[in-house]
Amino acid sequence: MRGEDWAQRLDAFIEKASRTDFSWARFNCCLLPAGAVLAMTGIDPAQPFRNASWKTRRGAFAGLRRFLGPAAKGLDMDAMVEAVASKLCAESGFAEIEPLYAQRGDVCLMAVPVGGSRIEAALGVCLGSRVAVPGNEGGLVELPITAVRRA
Numbered sequence: 001m002r003g004e005d006w007a008q009r010l011d012a013f014i015e016k017a018s019r020t021d022f023s024w025a026r027f028n029c030c031l032l033p034a035g036a037v038l039a040m041t042g043i044d045p046a047q048p049f050r051n052a053s054w055k056t057r058r059g060a061f062a063g064l065r066r067f068l069g070p071a072a073k074g075l076d077m078d079a080m081v082e083a084v085a086s087k088l089c090a091e092s093g094f095a096e097i098e099p100l101y102a103q104r105g106d107v108c109l110m111a112v113p114v115g116g117s118r119i120e121a122a123l124g125v126c127l128g129s130r131v132a133v134p135g136n137e138g139g140l141v142e143l144p145i146t147a148v149r150r151a
Helices: 006-017 031-041 057-072 077-092
Strands: 107-115 118-126 130-134 140-144 148-150
Touching: 006 031, 006 130, 031 107, 031 118, 031 130, 057 077, 077 107, 077 118, 107 130
Parallel strands: none
Antiparallel strands: 107 118, 107 148, 118 130, 130 140
């Protein structure tokens, strides 16, 4: 599915993302990996979210609940991120692989430390031995591949 020049397109996308401010509607843990997929393949798994107007975390998750419909019932935020990623990947024809087999450009579901002992689910893009996720203050944060839960 990746184009011949996918590596160069991924590099350009990651470079631009590293200078992008976090936004619940425009640059978040769902749109970063979807943007990487779009850059590499021309397929946009996050098309349903491209014109979102969410301003807060609560608004973003309300949008994800609407997208999942009845399947969202009873899910906490981490489980909802995972369910949305699974649905978008399945609809786009992307197969799941073992986490430690993730390679450059693959979408990864991460366990991200967010303060103290609290961990949240976030989606990121594999860069090799590290995975890039959006930083709360903007740009990207790189985490070790060992933090990947699903790929």
